[in-house]
Amino acid sequence: MLKELVKEEFTQDIAKGAVLVDFYSSTCSPCKMLAFILKDIEKTLGDQVTIIKVNFEENPDLIEEHKVEGYPTLVMFKDGEELSRKSGLQQKPVIIKMIEEAL
Amino acid sequence: MRKYDLVVIGAGPAGMTAAIYGVRANLKVLMLEKLAPGGQMINTNEIENYPGAGKVNGSELALQMFEHAQELGVEFDYKTVTKIESIEDSKRIYTEEDDEVIEALTIIVATGTRPRTLNIPGEEEFKGSAISWCAICDGAKYRDKDVVVIGGGNSAVDEGTYLATIAKSLTIITDLELTADPVSCDYLRSLPNVNVFPYKRVVEFVGKGGEFTGIKFVDKETGENEQVIECDGVFEYIGAIPYTDFLEKTTILGSGGFLEVNERMETTIPGVFGAGDCNSKHLRQVVTATADGAIAAQEASAYIKALRRKEV
CATH class of the missing domain: 3.50.50.60 (FAD/NAD(P)-binding domain)
Structure with a gap:
């Protein structure tokens, strides 16, 4: 599943299972290309991982809480614990590996 | 196959x-x-x-x-x-x-x-934290801070123009003049928070106690007139x-x-x-x-x- 952040549900969303959070900015080109890759990944792994997109400008509290410094930043959670993190546009196989390590 | x-x-x-x-x-x-x-x-x-x-x-x-x-x-x-x-x-x-x-x-x-890198002291230590090659990705963390761009070509001028809208001050250090298209160069120079140092060579990324503090540069031709500019982040666009x-x-x-x-x-x-x-x-x-x-x-x-x- 790939969805935009619903603030009230975030803590609950990341608490269980494999959740990949994409901290992005709507004005950032690499973020747009990452979104393109994530859509592709969702087609094949969407039933095993939840992908949540968090807008950088609209969610300063979450950005601070998770110490995100730039965008795009991908943070992989498993049962609420951060497993891995990558900054910048990433190769599709690298993202798939992040997800598979959390399954 | x-x-x-x-x-x-x-x-x-x-x-x-x-x-x-x-x-x-x-x-x-x-x-x-x-x-x-x-x-x-x-x-x-x-x-x-x-x-x-x-x-x-x-x-x-x-x-x-x-x-x-x-x-x-x-x-x-x-x-x-x-x-x-x-x-x-x-x-x-x-x-x-x-x-x-x-x-x-x-x-x-x-x-x-x-992107080409400078391969000078401090670059390895601070790359990915204070040194970046993507203003669009990392520019946001320098809002109201002091930033340096190294380089004077198309990428340096384009990305510098973007950074100047975010940062408190933008210093451009280049070993020639600004060499992008003249309209873009003139616009960048005209911005009140932008300062250009042409014909300089960056020699070190300076830090103290593991924290990045600024960059050291000299005159390109003579290697003299060493100066240090304090800043929070650097973007390299040198080819x-x-x-x-x-x-x-x-x-x-x-x-x-x-x-x-x-x-x-x-x-x-x-x-x-x-x-x-x-x-x-x-x-x-x-x-x-x-x-x-x-x-x-x-x-x-x-x-x-x-x-x-x-x-x-």
């Missing part, structure tokens, strides 16, 4: 144009890309000199080109090419991801470039290195690892062509990349026609 008339390595503007021209010439085309479609366009906030597009975001133009290629039937795959081989009239392509060998009659190398490592064992690379091609984009290996920023050339722009891609694909098509005539 998957077989194609044309395999395009790289999905930047050169590669995508080559793929479009390839399918329109009735070729079976596969385009390989290790990251995402767009190449250097992805890191460009606004492209203002691609005819007909007006002012366009880099990734939006990239996605439009990619969709165009997909609509015409270009196959696409995420692969990092590690080696190519030329065996008689056939080419073989090996990739990092798996053991699959892809066969093609022709190859267009359109792999683009990556590019081609993604041609996988071709090192071939004979088609020239100075700096760039592909040597003729006006038909032919390399010295028959059936292997080069296009875009990875070619040895003077001007690297989206419009010159697309032109290279079109020429390379037309020549690949002509090469295949000649091969087929030979077989008859």
Whole structure:
């Protein structure tokens, strides 16, 4: 599943299972290309991982809480614990590996 | 083994144009890309000199080109090419991801470039934290802070103009003058929070107790007049290195690892062509990349026609 952040549900969303959070900015080109890759990944792994997109400008509290410094930043959670993190546009196989390590 | 008339390595503007021209010439085309479609366009906030597009975001133009290629039937795959081989009239392509060998009659190398680094003290320590090569990605953390851009070419001026809207102060240190197009240079110079230091050479990224504090530079010609500017972050735009490592064992690379091609984009290996920023050339722009891609694909098509005539 790939969805935009619903603030009230975030803590609950990341608490269980494999959740990949994409901290992005709507004005950032690499973020747009990452979104393109994530859509592709969702087609094949969407039933095993939840992908949540968090807008950088609209969610300063979450950005601070998770110490995100730039965008795009991908943070992989498993049962609420951060497993891995990558900054910048990433190769599709690298993202798939992040997800598979959390399954 | 998957077989194609044309395999395009790289999905930047050169590669995508080559793929479009390839399918329109009735070729079976596969385009390989290790990251995402767009190449250097992805890191460009606004492209203002691609005819007909007006002012366009880099990734939006990239996605439009990619969709165009997909609509015409270009196959696409995420692969990092590690080696190519030329065996008689056939080419073989090996990739990092798996053991699959892809066969093609022709190859267009359109792999683009990556940023050059300074290789000076402190760079290794602070890269990824205080030193960045992507203003669009990392600029946000320097709101109301002091930032330095190293370089004076197109990328330095474009990204510097973007950073100047975010940072408290922007200092540009370059070993020549600003060399981008004069309109962009004049605009950047006119901004109240921008200061340009031409004819300087950066010699060190300075830190204290593991914290980045600033950069040290000297006069380019004499190596004297050492100065330190305190800042919170640095962006390097000092040129590019081609993604041609996988071709090192071939004979088609020239100075700096760039592909040597003729006006038909032919390399010295028959059936292997080069296009875009990875070619040895003077001007690297989206419009010159697309032109290279079109020429390379037309020549690949002509090469295949000649091969087929030979077989008859």
